Amino acid sequence: MSLHTLTISELRDKLQRGEVSVRQLTQALLDRIQAVDGKLKAYLWLNPDDALRQADAADLTKPLGGIPVAIKDVLNVTGQPCTCASKILQGHISVYDATAIRKLRDAGAILLGRTNMDEFAMGSSTENSSWGVTRNPWDLERIPGGSSGGSAAAVAGHEAIAALGSDTGGSIRQPAALTSCVGLKPTYGLVSRYGLVAFASSLDQIGPFTKTVEDAALLLGVIAGHDPLDSTSVPAPVPDYQEKLNAGVKGLRIGLPKEYFIDGMDREVEAAVRAAIRQLESLGAEVVEILLPHTDYAVAVYYLIATAEASANLARFDGVRYGARVRGADVLETYSKTRGAGFGPEVKRRIILGTYALSAGYYDAYYLRAQKVRTLIRRDFEQAFQKCDVIVTPTSPTPAFKIGEKANDPLQMYLSDIFTISVNLAGNCGLSLPCGFTSQPKLPIGLQLIGKAFDESTLLRVAYAYEQSTPWHKERPAL
Amino acid sequence: MSEDHNRIDIEHVAHLARLELTDVEKNKFAAQLKDMLAYVAKLGEVDVTGVEPTAHAIPLTNVLRPDESRPSIDPVLILKNAPETARGLIIMPKIVE
Numbered sequence: 064m065s066l067h068t069l070t071i072s073e074l075r076d077k078l079q080r081g082e083v084s085v086r087q088l089t090q091a092l093l094d095r096i097q098a099v100d101g102k103l104k105a106y107l108w109l110n111p112d113d114a115l116r117q118a119d120a121a122d123l124t125k126p127l128g129g130i131p132v133a134i135k136d137v138l139n140v141t142g143q144p145c146t147c148a149s150k151i152l153q154g155h156i157s158v159y160d161a162t163a164i165r166k167l168r169d170a171g172a173i174l175l176g177r178t179n180m181d182e183f184a185m186g187s188s189t190e191n192s193s194w195g196v197t198r199n200p201w202d203l204e205r206i207p208g209g210s211s212g213g214s215a216a217a218v219a220g221h222e223a224i225a226a227l228g229s230d231t232g233g234s235i236r237q238p239a240a241l242t243s244c245v246g247l248k249p250t251y252g253l254v255s256r257y258g259l260v261a262f263a264s265s266l267d268q269i270g271p272f273t274k275t276v277e278d279a280a281l282l283l284g285v286i287a288g289h290d291p292l293d294s295t296s297v298p299a300p301v302p303d304y305q306e307k308l309n310a311g312v313k314g315l316r317i318g319l320p321k322e323y324f325i326d327g328m329d330r331e332v333e334a335a336v337r338a339a340i341r342q343l344e345s346l347g348a349e350v351v352e353i354l355l356p357h358t359d360y361a362v363a364v365y366y367l368i369a370t371a372e373a374s375a376n377l378a379r380f381d382g383v384r385y386g387a388r389v390r391g392a393d394v395l396e397t398y399s400k401t402r403g404a405g406f407g408p409e410v411k412r413r414i415i416l417g418t419y420a421l422s423a424g425y426y427d428a429y430y431l432r433a434q435k436v437r438t439l440i441r442r443d444f445e446q447a448f449q450k451c452d453v454i455v456t457p458t459s460p461t462p463a464f465k466i467g468e469k470a471n472d473p474l475q476m477y478l479s480d481i482f483t484i485s486v487n488l489a490g491n492c493g494l495s496l497p498c499g500f501t502s503q504p505k506l507p508i509g510l511q512l513i514g515k516a517f518d519e520s521t522l523l524r525v526a527y528a529y530e531q532s533t534p535w536h537k538e539r540p541a542l
Numbered sequence: 543m544s545e546d547h548n549r550i551d552i553e554h555v556a557h558l559a560r561l562e563l564t565d566v567e568k569n570k571f572a573a574q575l576k577d578m579l580a581y582v583a584k585l586g587e588v589d590v591t592g593v594e595p596t597a598h599a600i601p602l603t604n605v606l607r608p609d610e611s612r613p614s615i616d617p618v619l620i621l622k623n624a625p626e627t628a629r630g631l632i633i634m635p636k637i638v639e
Binding site: 154155156158159251252265291294295297357359360362363364366367374378381382383384385386387388390391393394395397398399400402403404406408411412414415416418419422429431432433434435436437438439441473474488489490516 | 557
């Protein structure tokens with residue numbers, strides 16, 4: 064069996080027994096990248112010499128000792144480029160480690176390279192990258208999802224053993240679903256955002272992409288935990304996420320929101336998700352109907368709040384301290400020209416919408432009203448979780464679409480996040496895992512599990528029970 | 543949320559955002575902004591009387607730390623990322639006459 068196809072837990076055994084060295088494993092991944100990344104274009108940057116140097120220094124006694132991990136181009140890694148797939152940060156070299164990265168280093172992981180994304184994490188297809196399109200390993204004419212499409216394609220294409228991404232409205236779960244890997248968005252406040260370039264600060268979370276649920280539990284345990292450098296990081300102990308993986312679903316209540324089974328959903332997606340629900344029932348879970356009545360407003364709330372926060376966060380890219388500068392006649396013109404030349408169309412569109420929603424005369428009607436409806440969406444979840452332990456939905460209403468298919472219709476693109484967005488607004492945790500494939504062409508389908516705040520243990524336990532009783536995670540794309 | 547959405551002053555918004563747009567972008571974004579505002583107008587249907595706004599999903603307030611000095615990132619490294627520098631400082635266009 065090729066080393067690059069193995070999971071973290073399989074490789075830890077092999078490394079600790081001395082069957083393979085970290086250098087061999089790292090070289091196997093570099094060879095795999097060399098062989099397939101010309102097609103997939105998951106990576107933006109890679110330094111084989113540096114990766115092998117890290118391999119030679121790896122400490123196998125640590126939880127991720129010697130495991131190569133790919134990093135979305137939005138997280139700062141000292142000495143590596145960090146561009147957020149934007150021209151405005153071309154050539155930028157990080158001068159510090161994000162906290163999640165420091166934790167990976169402390170756990171012995173090898174930081175393999177930088178993965179592609181939608182510019183500043185704004186998008187659902189990775190087509191908004193300034194550096195080119197990443198392709199779906201299951202069908203090279205299709206998108207891998209986004210915004211963390213490079214991390215998803217790297218893991219699904221076996222170019223990394225695991226990866227980190229970020230999720231503001233579905234940017235981990237949707238690409239995980241579209242490429243058949245496991246993607247987890249932690250509860251807001253569980254993983255420190257220090258060193259994550261901010262898109263929408265009240266929604267952003269860092270999370271893992273892995274091949275299995277067990278690996279997701281392991282990686283989450285490494286990156287989670289309180290950090291004084293992020294004032295929204297919650298001071299609470301991190302549970303052992305692997306401990307209860309095997310506990311099964313007997314007696315757990317699985318909530319089905321009727322608002323999530325909508326017109327316009329792909330028929331094969333709906334059939335696969337309904338089959339997954341029957342599977343959980345056959346494993347001993349109890350299925351209960353729940354209501355999330357404000358679901359229909361989530362996309363509108365999200366696109367006001369996320370763009371408003373983005374318009375403020377991205378003000379820092381003004382050509383003063385970092386990035387390319389375009390000189391104007393005065394300082395104001397320098398800002399405007401730098402930003403006009405440096406940002407791509409989707410980022411500009413969202414800055415315009417966010418600035419408008421915050422501007423005098425419109426603040427109450429748009430931004431403040433969106434924040435109030437956000438409260439109602441949170442209350443929907445609080446009430447639903449009085450009746451159930453986990454909510455089950457599709458991750459995405461359709462399988463991966465073709466490159467270019469939705470590029471000229473921003474609103475249609477936004478609606479592809481319809482099932483994931485509410486989770487960020489409410490602050491809960493969510494996970495996507497493989498639950499089948501469409502028939503022709505063969506494209507992955509993802510099942511979304513939504514958990515109570517800080518109850519990742521139950522989320523992972525349900526995911527593990529489902530995964531271990533189904534064959535989907537064993538399927539590999541032909542590349 | 544009413545009729546004045548039909549008149550979006552895209553130049554004013556772009557100025558507020560310190561964002562230079564081409565004429566093609568101005569026309570395109572003005573039309574798309576209008577579409578998006580028409581979509582989000584559905585929030586007007588929701589009764590939000592007495593509902594508090596949510597700015598953050600977790601109830602942390604006033605997170606403080608001791609006011610102590612600590613080592614900073616090496617300024618030499620930081621300046622390497624700046625577009626124009628001289629003598630350990632970042633150069634800017636003149637701000638005050």
